[in-house]
Amino acid sequence: MSLTLLSAARDAAWRAVSTAMKYPEAEFAAYAPTSTAAPLSSGPDFAQRQAQIDAVRGGPSQAEAEAAPHLIFEHIAKQYKAASGPVQALRDVSFTVQRGEIFGIIGRSGAGKSTLLRTINALERPDAGSVSIDGLRVGELDEDALVGLRRRIGMIFQHFNLLSAKTVRDNVGLPLRVAGVAPEQIRSRVDALLDLVGLRDKAEVYPAKLSGGQKQRVGIARALVHEPDVLLCDEATSALDPESTQSILSLLRDVSSKMGLTVVLITHDMAVIREICDRVLVLDQGAIVEQGEVWKVLGDPQAEATRALLRPLMHGLPPDLAAQLVDDLQGRPGLAILSLHYGGAQRPQGVSLQELALLGPQATLIHGGLDRIRGHAQGSLLLSLPAASWHAAKAQGLAGADFIEVLGYVPAPVL
Ligand SMILES: Nc1ncnc2c1ncn2[C@@H]1O[C@H](COP(=O)(O)OP(=O)(O)OP(=O)(O)O)[C@@H](O)[C@H]1O
Ligand SMILES: [Mg+2]
Helix, strand or coil, X not given: CCHHHHHHHHHHHHHHHHHHCCCHHHHHHCCCCCCCCCCCCCCCXXXXXXXXXXXXXXXXXXXXXXXXXXXXEEEEEEEEEECCEEEEEEEEEEEEECCCCEEEEXXXXXXXXXXXXXXXXXXXXCCEEEEEECCEEHHXXXXXXXXXXXXXXXXXXXCCCCCCCCCHHHXXXXXXXXXXXXXXXXXXXXXXXXXXXXXXHHCCCCHHHCCHHHHHHHHHHHHCCCCCCEEEEECCCCCCCXXXXXXXXXXXXXXXXXXXXXXXXXXXXXXXXXXXXXXXXXXXXXXXEEEEEHHHXXXXXXXXXXXXXXXXXXXXXXXXXXXXXXXXXXCXXXXXXXXXXXXXXXXXXXXXXXXXXXXXXXXXXXXXXXEEECCEEEEEEEXXXXXXXXXHHHHHCCCCCCEEEEXXXXXXXXX
């Protein structure tokens, strides 16, 4: 199918999802406490529950809600008691996430990412600080309001968490069945969602027959079944091969823009952040060490933890050259090996060859590449040039780069 056709099919599927979600009864049932299996459009506390739903959904006026941050984290701290002693998982974490943005949280294993993500739907209660969604403090909600809130928050996981004894259709529809939605409404909504994630033909298949990428598509459809405002992704692509990762990321991007979803995504893979996020926060040992727009953080990382996470993305020196590298030529002729870094701020459009030519006619491009991240060209280029011309060229400036790192020298004759 051509891309246009695919996109038209997705649009049609999304219109169907929207229509299927317009049933007020089903909408209400979506907020039912999980302990109540029957439809909830009748019963003594209907009005009270509806008021709680309105409070969770509506809050202030639409204009106010759009301008205000969607999620606010204030001074979050969390300590676990482990057998080996207390573990400080989060330390004074404060940040905001805007409505509709794709916000990345990155950090090494054990940095506190999952703990932080789970404070959003109160699966984890912080020891100090608060999380607010649309101005509502999650920690102050009673059990029923919390159930309502959790239905506004979809979640997907690294290992998909699908029920192996249920078909794709039943896995996706399960949250609606638990909420007491009528079978025909479940069917139309699930069909529309399966269209949206491109799995309509797998509706009656069991998870064991699906690839990892397909399982995650089921996970995404299930997370969207209550038409959430927020989607939380905990290492959603970590178990996938690069091709499936790309297709899941593009589905997430698609769904986020069509549904106006706020996505909070945690990963330890900078490539995922680069691919999809608007802003990123770097956690290290439970504390924020850096945050900002992705192109800035990736282009000019300040924290050592960020640099360490970025290292796999950097274009390294080829091993044969690395083996010959010395710190100093000690007067002998040879080549200077340079890494020119482009952070995206100085040259948003790209790198000018004219400026590169300032390094002289013998400059040789060895390795490297530039990426375009949110409209900014950034990356690094590895070059060699005769050491003598490098000393002369230095005076000319930076040849368009943000900075030039001298990696070392290779004595002649080698190249
Ligand atoms: N239930 C728990 N009991 C004790 N310690 C815990 C518990 N959950 C998490 N921790 C500890 O808290 C710290 C943060 O854990 P968390 O799972 O949030 O990290 P993470 O950044 O998500 O790591 P990963 O990338 O490996 O998933 C770790 O040191 C972890 O061992
Ligand atoms: Mg985790």
